[in-house]
Amino acid sequence: MAAAIGKECDWMNLPAEARRLADSLPFAAADGATDGSSSTPVSFWRANTAAWIFIAFFGLASRLAAFSDVALAVALTLVLDPIGFVLTAAAYKFYLERTSHRGAVIAAWALACSVLGGLLQMGIANALKDGLFPDIPAGNIAANDAVPAVFYTAVFLGWSLAYFWIRADVDARSERVRRSEAQAAATRAELQHLRLQLDPHFLFNALNTVAAEIPDNPEAALEMTHRIAAYLRYSLDQQARPVCPLSDEIEAVRAFVRIQELRFESRLRCSVEMDPAVRAVPVPHLVVQGLVENALKHGLRSSAEMLDVRVTVRRMADDAVVIEVVNPGQLAPRAGDRPAVGLANTRRRLELHYPSRHELSLVQDGDAVVARLLLRGNACFA
Structure with a gap:
């Protein structure tokens, strides 16, 4: 029963609760806490770092399995994934400046950024292989110059989809915050008005009685x-x-x-x-x-x-x-x-x-x- 009773008043606590949940989400540019030296939310850096740590481990395991060359796999991971982290941070800033874009426009931007990022990573990977590992056997998958482009284009596309999904969720929560704050303010105003009705009503009757006495x-x-x-x-x-x-x-x-x-x-x-x-x-x-x-x-x-x-x-x-x-x-x-x-x-x-x-x-x-x-x-x- 206590839980059911508590839910009756949940909508009044929604502003603080929704804001707390929005702040905890990555990429919450409007409401997230900052680190004091940048306008970028701390939650974004944590989420982006965690994502790229996962991508780095996954990429390292994939390269070890595909290339059969530990040195090449480690070198590509240590070079390409930090660059990927920087590119997604730049994409974050780029997307923030285009928050008014919706639908096909932002989808085209995301696709274009992902393809460009994949091509850049391909160029860096090929330069690294040519400079440090020129003797890669022709049959090895690492010799295929397009592999880094496909891999990182897919990574950047996935990152962009996650960004816009979370961003939409944050925007929806922010809208709920605004609506609930307006509803709570209106209800408080009504309660105050109702209460102010009582004192004059009582005072009018009491003063009339005093005057009669x-x-x-x-x-x-x-x-x-x-x-x-x-x-x-x-x-x-x-x-x-x-x-x-x-x-x-x-x-x-x-x-x-x-x-x-x-x-x-x-x-x-x-x-x-x-x-x-x-x-x-x-x-x-x-x-x-x-x-x-x-x-x-x-x-x-x-x-x-x-x-x-x-x-x-x-x-x-x-x-x-x-x-x-x-x-x-x-x-x-x-x-x-x-x-x-x-x-x-x-x-x-x-x-x-x-x-x-x-x-x-x-x-x-x-x-x-x-x-x-x-x-x-x-x-x-x-």
């Missing part, structure tokens, strides 16, 4: 002002943090309820029961307050006497966290009710923070309305 009950209005200031200070302190420990969220709920208690005097009572095992669980800000605010709004309207709101937070056997808010009243909406902005806001934030890993329900249970929120795993964007 000032003429008849200035002491209560002053106390309410202090509590509103403390609550807003907490909200501002948490502005840069997308999540907070569940214990902090419950304290914010208590501060919210204390403000409402001054507003509704003896009609409101709120109790909170929280399992100590869930105190440190990170949750989005104001996710519990939205449920409590909804309970107060509809519970006070339906109850003529005492409104008793109960908040229960506990951990399930599968490590899911369950938050229940219970209030007396009726779930059926009344005519003329405006859409529940706070509840819709909470639902949307839960979809972003816990995709496919949350359940939010409002049900009638006898004379009470039960809001039940179940959260599985860690919040995304934590």
Whole structure:
């Protein structure tokens, strides 16, 4: 289950992960690390060196088998393969300057470079054989001047194909990085917008209450002002943090309820029961307050006497966290009710923070309305 939960948030970590994978690929000119003295990625030099070490061993074994002359095979390997390394490094630079070319154009360049490289290696090999090994028997394959051209043309073609294949993979990863960064930025902006909707909504209602209390009950209005200031200070302190420990969220709920208690005097009572095992669980800000605010709004309207709101937070056997808010009243909406902005806001934030890993329900249970929120795993964007 933990692995499945982790995959729900993988797309948000894609920019860093994709960049790390792109950096690890050879020929990653745009994103690879450099060695400090050149703009060429260190990963290219490592990959190219490893490739030519393999080619050198393969070429040496092939020459020993074909030529039956150890000195000739070793001499050709020591001369031609380092030159091949230099030629592919030059081809790398050449290809980088033509990254805008695609399809047949770049294929023609690759073929032309490979053939020229093969012909150059043939000329060097023949000069070496003529200078150091003039007595090669006519029947020996080493006497065939075209062999180095065929061998190295094939090597350079294979190298070019590998380069363009890896380059295309790097470009695809870079595009995924750009798309995922844009998606993550848009989602973070939406989350910030949703959260900023809640504070003005609460502040508007609270200040209206303070204004109503000032003429008849200035002491209560002053106390309410202090509590509103403390609550807003907490909200501002948490502005840069997308999540907070569940214990902090419950304290914010208590501060919210204390403000409402001054507003509704003896009609409101709120109790909170929280399992100590869930105190440190990170949750989005104001996710519990939205449920409590909804309970107060509809519970006070339906109850003529005492409104008793109960908040229960506990951990399930599968490590899911369950938050229940219970209030007396009726779930059926009344005519003329405006859409529940706070509840819709909470639902949307839960979809972003816990995709496919949350359940939010409002049900009638006898004379009470039960809001039940179940959260599985860690919040995304934590």
